[in-house]
Amino acid sequence: MRIAIHQPQFMPWLGYFDKLDKADLFVLLDNVQFKKNEYQNRNRIKTHEQWIWLSVPVSFNFGDLISGVQINNQQDWRRKHLQTLLTYYGKAPCYREHLPALTELYANTGDSLADLNMATIELIRKIFAIDTEIVRASDIPGLSEEPTARLLDICRHFKADTYLAGAGGKDYMECEKFKAAGLKLLFQHFVHPEYPQINGPFLPYMSALDYIFNTCGDFTLIRKLNQELEEY
Template identity: 40%
Template sequence: MRVAAHQPNYLPWTGFFHKMANCDVFVILDNVQFPRRDFCNRTRIKSPRGAYWLTLPVVRGAFEQKINETRLFEPDTNLPRHLKTLHHFYARAPFYNFLIQKLLPIYEQSWEYLLPFNLALIKTLAAILGITTPLVLASSLGEPPAGKSERLIYLCQQLGADTYLSGRGAVAYNDPVAFAAAGLKLEYQSFTPPVYPQGYGIFIPNLSIVDLIMYHGSASQRFLCT
């Protein structure tokens, strides 16, 4: 069984869903430290002036604050603002109405914490893409040991996996010797970000999956096969 893991990003990019589609269980790393200036509370979409950062303000706690402890800041104001931004940049996209009808019930709910909000979005977007991989919260698997590789090995062992699928950005810190000693095969994601018609202007790569779905709807799934 192949396991992959990732932080619960906000409206993630295409590579996030490619990894999810290519494993048997996808672990949501909810009990790790909340990353500053990363993608847990922000994403990139397309504007007429280029890539635009769509950022969810959060309540900053202690330095060691975990993702599952992170609260949204004034969500009743900021979530509607994000909907307006999506409308402003994508209202003319062919699948705007299709996608916004899926997202609207989530944005209109009352949320206190970042994690459940992001999870609701991730599950909805995965369903649009036809991805049925089970999601498991890392916090539900017990307290892992210290160390990045040790944490991942522990999660794999708890789930009975024989293979861990890693993003290529983790090459610098994954310990292949530790994985091998644990009897785990360490594989790296093979993914080329898709190039697709974006509707206007020059193509901007590595945007949120929202950008792809706005222009290609459910057919977006075929772009994840690259």
């Protein structure tokens, strides 16, 4: 079984879903420290000229795990998100097709950032017709707190024989430990597609919502461009 492990992001980009698509099991690493200025509570959307952050306001203390971070629902962020998406994507070819599901997602959001991120990942996964099973690391007992050991513990728990890492994994991973544990180690090398965008010249690395609103979420192009993985 091929397993991939990644922190739960808010409305992730296309490369996130390519990694999800290439795994048999995808584990959301929600039992690690929350970092505010990354992608755990925000992502990029395209404007008429450049891009902006679509951010979820959160309440947290330094050292809090992602699984424990609460959304600051005293702010009117849901309405602002939907209004922002209308402003910049209202004329996109597939905006109205996917608006009802997105509106329902926002309406059913509670207080947990991890739950919200899981919901956004599930919504986009279904649009892309990706059937990979998703589980949370916080539901797995007895995991090590040391980063590499934690990943290996997760692989052992699910009896995986292959670990799929992101392209940047070689910069920080202790790769030999995976080999020593009998795991085949693969690295993703995501090739970003260029597609028509409603607003100005093409900008890559937006939330996958940008691709969905502009192309109706056909994942075929992503799969065609990303068929190869690098083995360690």
